[in-house]
Amino acid sequence: MSQNPQETPVPAKTLLANLAANAYSDAWEAKKRGEKVGWCASNFPQELTTTLGVKVVYPENQAAAIAAKGGGLGHCEHAEGLGYSNDICAYARINLAFMDRQSCEEMNMPMPDFVLCCNNICNCMIKWYESISRELNIPFILLDVPYNSEFETDDDTLEYMWAQFQYAVKQLEEITGKKWSEKRFKEVRDISLRTSRAWLKAAGYCQCEPSPLNGFDLFNHMAVAVCARGTVEAAEAFEKLAEEYAQAAKEGASTYKGEQKFRILFEGIACWPYLRATSAPLKENGVNVTATVYATAFGFLYDDNPLSMMRAYTHVPNAISVERAARMRIDVGRRNKIDGAVIHNNRSCKLWSGIMPEIDRRIQAELKIPTVTFDGDQADPRNFSEEQYKTRIQALVEVMTENKKGKKQ
Amino acid sequence: MSGIEAKLQRFAAIADDLEGQLKKYTDQGVKVIGCMPVYTPQELVHAAGMLPLSIWGSEKYELIEAKKYFPAYISSLAQSCLELGLRGRLDRLAGVIIPVLSDALKCLSQNWKAGVPQVRHIQLVHPQNRRIEPGIVFLSKQYKKIAGVLEDIAGAPITPAGLKKAIHVFNEHRAVMREFTAVAADYPHLISPLARNAVIKSGGLMPRAEHARMVRELMAECRAEPKEPWKGRKVVLTGMLADSPSMLRILTDYKLAVAGDDVGQESRQFRTDVPDDPDPYRALALQWANIEGCSVAFDPERKRGRMVADLAARTGASGVIYLLTKFCDPEEFDYPIMKKEFDRAGLPSVLIEIDQQMRNYAQPRTAVQTFADMLG
Known part of the structure; x- marks a missing residue:
C-alpha cells in the first residue's frame, strides 16, 4: 500500500471503516451514472458481480447497521404494519420496511434493479427476496445451495451450483449489459482469496494468549469481508490488520482493555441493537471473545477449480450438517483455547438456533467447558433482556472461575 | 347411520390414527417409510414394495422431548414430527424421508439424526432453481x-417399469382426490370441512390404490343424493395445514363450507401430476418443476395469491381463510402479497394463526364468527 512515511500511518480499523462506507457510495455513484445496481445476499459468491464490475449493496449488512444505530424497532414495526409477521427474521423485516419507505436516517442505500439471492444462509432469504422481486417487479437471480446433511459436499451439488453460477452470469450480463471476462474472473478470485486469507489470518490472532484483539472487533470489521472481498484495498486493509495484531501480540498489547481472565466462544450472530450491552458484562468480568464462527464465515478459501469455489460457498455455517457445524465450533474452540461459550438464542435465525441445543451438548461433551444461552435477536430489540444476559454471564464466570481453580489444584 | 356417514367415519378413524396405521401395516409384514412435509417422492417408496406414510405432526402429544432440540419459535409442525420420533412412536418405520424445504425442516432433519437414530434418516434436498435444466x-x-437407499431397506430393486407403474397409481390417486374436492364442494351438507379433511388426510396413511377405491365409492354414494342449496357461505382455505378438528368444527358451526383449498397437506399434494417422460426419475423431477403457488417452492412471481383468488372465483367461494401455521415463515412471507391480491379482487379474507399445540380456540372462533357475519 502506498503511504508517505512522513505521515502517521492510518490504522487498519480506519481503512476498514472507510472501505465499508465506500462500498455503498460506489453503488450510489453507479446508480447516478445510470448503471443497474443490485441487492445481494451476504454469502452470494461476490466473484460474479466483482468480475462483471456490477455494484451491489447488502440488505443484511444494512439491516445490521440500522439495528446497531437504534432503528431496528421502527423498521420492524413498519414491516409488521405491512402484514409481515413479527416471527419473520428481523433483517428481512427491516429491509422490507426500507423497501417500502425507500430511505432511512440510519443508513441509506440505492434501490435495486435486480436481486441476487443465495440460500446458503437460509431459505428465509429466498422468501424475503421473492417479496422484493415481486413488489418492485425486478429480476431475481438465485444461486441455490442445497442444504447438506452430510459432512462433505458431493459432486452433484457442486456441479449443480456451478451450472447455476454460469446461468447467473448470463442473466446478469443481460440485465446490466456488462460483459464477462475469464481473465478478470481469475484476477478477482486471486484477490478474493488474498482478502480471505488475510481476514482469517487477522482473526486467527485470537489464538494468542492474551489475544491482541477484543473479539467484538471482528463484528465491526467483518462488513468489509462481506462487501468488498474482491478488492485489492480490502486485501491490503486486512493484511494491515493482521500486521497490527502480530505486532500487538509480540508486545502483549491488545484492543481488549483490561486483564483477559477468560476466553470464550461467542456463538451466533451478533446482537446488533445491544453490542454494548452484550460486550460490557463480558469486559466487567475479564472475559474476552476469542472464538466465533460468524465473522470468519466470510473467509472463503478455494483453488483454481471452479467447483472448489462452489464448495467453499457450501461450507458457511448455516448450510452444513449438525456434525460439521458442531465440529466447526469444537475446532475453533480448541484452537483458540476457550474456557466457556456464550450462545445467542437468536429468535430471528431459526436455522442457526434450531440445531443449537444439540451443538451446545456436543461442545460441552467434547471440550468439557461450561456454556450459557441467552435469548436475543440479531436486530429486533424487543427480544433481549439485559438482566437475563448479565445473570447468564455471571453464572458462566462462576463456573469458569471454579474450573480454573480446579486446574491449578 | 347412512352409508355415507359410515364411510366418513372410517376415513376419520384412519386419519386420526397415524400410529395405528403404522402398526397395522407393519404387523402385516409391510415395510413402512415415513414421509415428512411437504413433498416426498412417495412413488419411489411404492415402487420398492413399501408403504409411504405421510406424517404431518400430531396434536396428540405435548412438546416435551422436542424442546430439548428446538427453541420455542420453530413451527409446531416440525416440532411435533420430532416429538413423535423422540417418544419412540415411529420406531416401526423402516426409514424416514425428510425434505429440507424450509429452515425448520432443515433443523428437523438434523435433530432427527441426533435424537432418533433408531429410525434411518433419508435426506432429500429439492433444488430451488427447479425449472432450469x-x-x-x-x-x-x-x-x-x-x-438406492430404499432398495437397500426393502431388499428389492426399483425397476423403471415398476416406478412407471407407481407413478400411474399415484397420478390416478391424485385425479380421484381432485374429483373428490369438487364433490365435497357440491355436497357440503353431506361432507363437512372436518370430514373433507379426513378423507384427504387418510390418503397418506394407507395404500393409495385402496384409498382411491374407497373415495370413489364415497363419491358415488354422494352423487346418488340430491344436491341441496347450501344455507351458509363457501370459502377457500389456504395454508400449510388445515387438519385441526377443533378449527374445522368452528367452520361448521358458522355454516362455512370448503369450496376448495390451497393447503399444503391437501390440494397441493395432488394438484400437480407427475408428467410423462421416458425416464421416470426425470418425470418425478419435472413434477417438482411444474408445481405452482406453493410457499416452499421458489416462485419470484408469487402466483399463489392470484391462484387462490381464481380458485375462489371458480368455485363460487365468497371468501378466503388463511390458516397460518404459527412460525411457518414461508407461509408468513406469502401473506402480505396475497392479502393485496385478495383486496384487489374484492375478495374478503381473514388471517387466523393456528398451532398444533393450540388448546384454546376462542380467538379463532371469534375471528371465524366475525368473518362469517361479514360474508353475510
Missing part, C-alpha cells in the same frame, strides 16, 4: 440416490 438433473440424481 441443472435443477432438473440435480433432482433426478437425488431421487436415484434415494432409490
Whole structure:
C-alpha cells in the first residue's frame, strides 16, 4: 500500500471503516451514472458481480447497521404494519420496511434493479427476496445451495451450483449489459482469496494468549469481508490488520482493555441493537471473545477449480450438517483455547438456533467447558433482556472461575 | 347411520390414527417409510414394495422431548414430527424421508439424526432453481440416490417399469382426490370441512390404490343424493395445514363450507401430476418443476395469491381463510402479497394463526364468527 512515511500511518480499523462506507457510495455513484445496481445476499459468491464490475449493496449488512444505530424497532414495526409477521427474521423485516419507505436516517442505500439471492444462509432469504422481486417487479437471480446433511459436499451439488453460477452470469450480463471476462474472473478470485486469507489470518490472532484483539472487533470489521472481498484495498486493509495484531501480540498489547481472565466462544450472530450491552458484562468480568464462527464465515478459501469455489460457498455455517457445524465450533474452540461459550438464542435465525441445543451438548461433551444461552435477536430489540444476559454471564464466570481453580489444584 | 356417514367415519378413524396405521401395516409384514412435509417422492417408496406414510405432526402429544432440540419459535409442525420420533412412536418405520424445504425442516432433519437414530434418516434436498435444466438433473440424481437407499431397506430393486407403474397409481390417486374436492364442494351438507379433511388426510396413511377405491365409492354414494342449496357461505382455505378438528368444527358451526383449498397437506399434494417422460426419475423431477403457488417452492412471481383468488372465483367461494401455521415463515412471507391480491379482487379474507399445540380456540372462533357475519 502506498503511504508517505512522513505521515502517521492510518490504522487498519480506519481503512476498514472507510472501505465499508465506500462500498455503498460506489453503488450510489453507479446508480447516478445510470448503471443497474443490485441487492445481494451476504454469502452470494461476490466473484460474479466483482468480475462483471456490477455494484451491489447488502440488505443484511444494512439491516445490521440500522439495528446497531437504534432503528431496528421502527423498521420492524413498519414491516409488521405491512402484514409481515413479527416471527419473520428481523433483517428481512427491516429491509422490507426500507423497501417500502425507500430511505432511512440510519443508513441509506440505492434501490435495486435486480436481486441476487443465495440460500446458503437460509431459505428465509429466498422468501424475503421473492417479496422484493415481486413488489418492485425486478429480476431475481438465485444461486441455490442445497442444504447438506452430510459432512462433505458431493459432486452433484457442486456441479449443480456451478451450472447455476454460469446461468447467473448470463442473466446478469443481460440485465446490466456488462460483459464477462475469464481473465478478470481469475484476477478477482486471486484477490478474493488474498482478502480471505488475510481476514482469517487477522482473526486467527485470537489464538494468542492474551489475544491482541477484543473479539467484538471482528463484528465491526467483518462488513468489509462481506462487501468488498474482491478488492485489492480490502486485501491490503486486512493484511494491515493482521500486521497490527502480530505486532500487538509480540508486545502483549491488545484492543481488549483490561486483564483477559477468560476466553470464550461467542456463538451466533451478533446482537446488533445491544453490542454494548452484550460486550460490557463480558469486559466487567475479564472475559474476552476469542472464538466465533460468524465473522470468519466470510473467509472463503478455494483453488483454481471452479467447483472448489462452489464448495467453499457450501461450507458457511448455516448450510452444513449438525456434525460439521458442531465440529466447526469444537475446532475453533480448541484452537483458540476457550474456557466457556456464550450462545445467542437468536429468535430471528431459526436455522442457526434450531440445531443449537444439540451443538451446545456436543461442545460441552467434547471440550468439557461450561456454556450459557441467552435469548436475543440479531436486530429486533424487543427480544433481549439485559438482566437475563448479565445473570447468564455471571453464572458462566462462576463456573469458569471454579474450573480454573480446579486446574491449578 | 347412512352409508355415507359410515364411510366418513372410517376415513376419520384412519386419519386420526397415524400410529395405528403404522402398526397395522407393519404387523402385516409391510415395510413402512415415513414421509415428512411437504413433498416426498412417495412413488419411489411404492415402487420398492413399501408403504409411504405421510406424517404431518400430531396434536396428540405435548412438546416435551422436542424442546430439548428446538427453541420455542420453530413451527409446531416440525416440532411435533420430532416429538413423535423422540417418544419412540415411529420406531416401526423402516426409514424416514425428510425434505429440507424450509429452515425448520432443515433443523428437523438434523435433530432427527441426533435424537432418533433408531429410525434411518433419508435426506432429500429439492433444488430451488427447479425449472432450469441443472435443477432438473440435480433432482433426478437425488431421487436415484434415494432409490438406492430404499432398495437397500426393502431388499428389492426399483425397476423403471415398476416406478412407471407407481407413478400411474399415484397420478390416478391424485385425479380421484381432485374429483373428490369438487364433490365435497357440491355436497357440503353431506361432507363437512372436518370430514373433507379426513378423507384427504387418510390418503397418506394407507395404500393409495385402496384409498382411491374407497373415495370413489364415497363419491358415488354422494352423487346418488340430491344436491341441496347450501344455507351458509363457501370459502377457500389456504395454508400449510388445515387438519385441526377443533378449527374445522368452528367452520361448521358458522355454516362455512370448503369450496376448495390451497393447503399444503391437501390440494397441493395432488394438484400437480407427475408428467410423462421416458425416464421416470426425470418425470418425478419435472413434477417438482411444474408445481405452482406453493410457499416452499421458489416462485419470484408469487402466483399463489392470484391462484387462490381464481380458485375462489371458480368455485363460487365468497371468501378466503388463511390458516397460518404459527412460525411457518414461508407461509408468513406469502401473506402480505396475497392479502393485496385478495383486496384487489374484492375478495374478503381473514388471517387466523393456528398451532398444533393450540388448546384454546376462542380467538379463532371469534375471528371465524366475525368473518362469517361479514360474508353475510
